[in-house]
Amino acid sequence: MNDIKVLNHAADNIRILAASAVEKAKSGHPGGAMGGADFINVLYSEYLNYDPENPTWVGRDRFYLDPGHMAPMLYSQLCLIGKYSLEELANLRQWGSPTTGHPEFDITRGVENTSGPLGQGHAFAVGAAIAAKFLAAHTGNPTFEKETIYAYISDGGVQEEISQGAARIAGTLGLDNLIMFYDSNDIQLSTETKEVMNEDTAMKYRALGWDVQEINGNDAAQIRTAIEKAKAVKGKPALIIGKCIMGKGALKDDGSSYERNCKTHGAPLGGDAFKNTVKNLGGDPENPFQIFDDVKALYAKRAEELKKIAAERYAEEKAWATANPEKAAQQADWFAGKAPKIDWSKCVQKDNDATRSASAACLSVLAEQVPNMICASADLSNSDKTDGFLKKTHAFKAGDFSGAFFQAGVAELTMACCCIGMSLHGGVIPACGTFFVFSDYMKPAVRMAALMELPVKFVWTHDAFRVGEDGPTHEPVEQEAQIRLMEKLKNHHGENSCLVLRPADAKETTVAWAMAMENMRTPTALILSRQNIQNLPEGNDYEQARKGGYIVAGSDENPDVVLVATGSEVSTLVAGAELLRKDGVKVRIVSVPSEGVFRCQPAAYQQSIVPAGAKVFGMTAGLPVNLQGFLIGAAPESKVWGLESFGFSAPYKVLDEKLGYTAENVYKQVKAML
Ligand SMILES: Cc1ncc(C[n+]2csc(CCOP(=O)(O)OP(=O)(O)O)c2C)c(N)n1
Numbered sequence: 001m002n003d004i005k006v007l008n009h010a011a012d013n014i015r016i017l018a019a020s021a022v023e024k025a026k027s028g029h030p031g032g033a034m035g036g037a038d039f040i041n042v043l044y045s046e047y048l049n050y051d052p053e054n055p056t057w058v059g060r061d062r063f064y065l066d067p068g069h070m071a072p073m074l075y076s077q078l079c080l081i082g083k084y085s086l087e088e089l090a091n092l093r094q095w096g097s098p099t100t101g102h103p104e105f106d107i108t109r110g111v112e113n114t115s116g117p118l119g120q121g122h123a124f125a126v127g128a129a130i131a132a133k134f135l136a137a138h139t140g141n142p143t144f145e146k147e148t149i150y151a152y153i154s155d156g157g158v159q160e161e162i163s164q165g166a167a168r169i170a171g172t173l174g175l176d177n178l179i180m181f182y183d184s185n186d187i188q189l190s191t192e193t194k195e196v197m198n199e200d201t202a203m204k205y206r207a208l209g210w211d212v213q214e215i216n217g218n219d220a221a222q223i224r225t226a227i228e229k230a231k232a233v234k235g236k237p238a239l240i241i242g243k244c245i246m247g248k249g250a251l252k253d254d255g256s257s258y259e260r261n262c263k264t265h266g267a268p269l270g271g272d273a274f275k276n277t278v279k280n281l282g283g284d285p286e287n288p289f290q291i292f293d294d295v296k297a298l299y300a301k302r303a304e305e306l307k308k309i310a311a312e313r314y315a316e317e318k319a320w321a322t323a324n325p326e327k328a329a330q331q332a333d334w335f336a337g338k339a340p341k342i343d344w345s346k347c348v349q350k351d352n353d354a355t356r357s358a359s360a361a362c363l364s365v366l367a368e369q370v371p372n373m374i375c376a377s378a379d380l381s382n383s384d385k386t387d388g389f390l391k392k393t394h395a396f397k398a399g400d401f402s403g404a405f406f407q408a409g410v411a412e413l414t415m416a417c418c419c420i421g422m423s424l425h426g427g428v429i430p431a432c433g434t435f436f437v438f439s440d441y442m443k444p445a446v447r448m449a450a451l452m453e454l455p456v457k458f459v460w461t462h463d464a465f466r467v468g469e470d471g472p473t474h475e476p477v478e479q480e481a482q483i484r485l486m487e488k489l490k491n492h493h494g495e496n497s498c499l500v501l502r503p504a505d506a507k508e509t510t511v512a513w514a515m516a517m518e519n520m521r522t523p524t525a526l527i528l529s530r531q532n533i534q535n536l537p538e539g540n541d542y543e544q545a546r547k548g549g550y551i552v553a554g555s556d557e558n559p560d561v562v563l564v565a566t567g568s569e570v571s572t573l574v575a576g577a578e579l580l581r582k583d584g585v586k587v588r589i590v591s592v593p594s595e596g597v598f599r600c601q602p603a604a605y606q607q608s609i610v611p612a613g614a615k616v617f618g619m620t621a622g623l624p625v626n627l628q629g630f631l632i633g634a635a636p637e638s639k640v641w642g643l644e645s646f647g648f649s650a651p652y653k654v655l656d657e658k659l660g661y662t663a664e665n666v667y668k669q670v671k672a673m674l
């Protein structure tokens with residue numbers, strides 16, 4: 001047992017470092033960091049199990065920070081365990097420094113998730129806890145049973161709506177490997193919390209199936225006892241509500257208390273206030289970036305303990321691996337993030353099928369061939385056709401993670417964040433489905449998946465106004481334009497931050513799913529039709545879809561016009577081309593499942609598909625902007641037929657007629673161009 005005095009000294013050390021980093025950066029959030037220091041210090045000095053030598057150890061405990069603005073707390077803590085140098089800490093928020101304004105996913109540095117958008121971080125933890133349960137059940141490796149997932153949430157995260165979804169899922173699935181600390185300091189950015197929340201948070205979480213403890217969050221002994229109790233809880237996730245003091249130990253320039261003050265949320269303490277604070281906490285204001293000797297000793301001792309803990313766990317893992325060599329080899333591949341080998345010849349597509357059904361055929365193959373895949377749906381599996389996967393497995397339930405399907409309930413953002421958390425944990429490949437129009441509820445998570453370069457698969461069906469009778473609330477129009485922006489946005493590796501595929505028919509869907517499964521470097525979005533789609537012409541070379549855009553079979557040499565579309569509109573162009581050919585017009589049809597991928601091809605290839613100066617006619621069921629890129633450099637008569645309204649309520653064939661998505665209209669529009 002560590003001396004409480006030393007623990008308190010270490011927490012003060014964290015407070016000094018956090019306040020100093022913000023002071024030096026002249027920007028950042030000291031108050032929350034100072035309040036939360038006691039919890040994170042007890043966690044890291046006594047409970048969090050990891051291997052100091054091997055940051056990617058699969059069986060490590062994981063710590064997911066929700067309030068990214070508390071970066072100074074995390075970095076200061078990670079400084080105490082040697083993951084950051086004091087110099088790096090002193091470079092908080094500066095160009096090129098690893099101590100970015102908000103933490104960015106970097107396992108080697110001990111940062112398990114990017115955080116900043118409040119709420120998402122703790123939902124990642126829920127996903128990670130699910131992944132650990134899944135891996136325990138599917139590998140039998142005892143290490144996953146011993147893994148604890150810690151989450152840290154603040155007032156902002158509790159206020160975010162996603163906390164309801166995350167708590168519901170964790171409670172329903174009985175995630176007893178999840179321990180969440182709520183830094184309840186009664187203060188937020190602009191007000192005291194009482195101005196915006198009047199709830200019994202403990203009762204709320206109890207009602208959602210959690211074990212809840214309420215403690216003084218600045219009392220190391222109470223924190224220790226609470227973590228012990230939380231670890232012993234069976235069948236439920238555990239919440240520790242810690243009443244913390246915002247800006248603990250902070251003094252103003254006149255020496256009076258600067259605690260519990262909104263002003264310390266997001267600004268340096270400033271000048272004499274900073275100096276007084278550092279002195280008050282036992283540091284040297286002239287030289288504040290220091291680790292006290294007793295704190296060094298505390299963490300040196302912990303490092304020794306961790307070596308022993310890791311060695312024991314490795315021995316257990318080794319015994320399991322020796323007894324289960326095939327599973328062990330498989331597990332190594334899973335955590336290496338290798339794309340699974342899939343025999344797509346087993347995927348048989350029906351002619352003229354809806355691409356959502358074609359996706360079901362793919363998912364059925366994946367359920368059989370990819371043992372570490374987890375598929376989810378937000379209560380639409382029979383409609384978004386993730387049931388192709390579900391039919392080959394069963395859903396998770398409390399105490400039973402032998403299945404591979406995650407029923408998320410009607411909570412798209414929660415579902416997406418849980419899938420991201422699974423991916424962060426590692427070892428699994430998550431996919432999740434819902435209607436494309438509700439991708440709007442998931443965008444903040446998709447953005448985080450793209451930023452973190454996580455290969456989550458997003459399956460979005462009912463891709464256009466052909467949802468028909470459901471009316472404009474359910475008809476995606478501008479959604480494709482929005483998600484395609486992520487293809488234009490580059491990630492830290494200079495690659496398209498997301499792969500977005502809208503296949504043109506059933507067989508192109510198989511290629512799209514193959515591309516999705518091969519893509520382990522970024523998220524993938526699949527945009528799929530509700531309605532049946534006529535197959536592309538006989539002899540179509542579907543493998544060409546891998547280039548993002550290609551010439552569809554049956555196209556004419558030396559065309560008078562190049563017709564361009566994605567998804568089901570390609571088949572409308574094919575029908576329109578029949579009419580044009582009767583008039584002697586030579587037509588090329590180009591299917592562009594991903595303009596983002598197409599634009600990555602050599603210029604010569606792009607030119608060979610859509611030559612400069614060609615007359616181009618594009619057709620999209622979304623905003624015209626989806627295809628307007630193809631008008632650049634094209635003949636001036638070129639145009640895009642798109643939709644510029646929310647859509648209307650009517651049977652989809654009526655909408656096709658009324659909105660001009662017919663062979664006849666393709667004929668009419670193109671004739672007017674020639
Ligand atoms: C989704 C989202 N909305 C708004 C913000 C901006 N923001 C950052 S911190 C914060 C207040 C958070 O208060 P609390 O969680 O209590 O943190 P504390 O002030 O206690 O450090 C807000 C509104 C954000 N980061 N994410």
Ligand SMILES: [Mg+2]
Nearest residue numbers: 155185187188
């Ligand atoms: Mg707060």
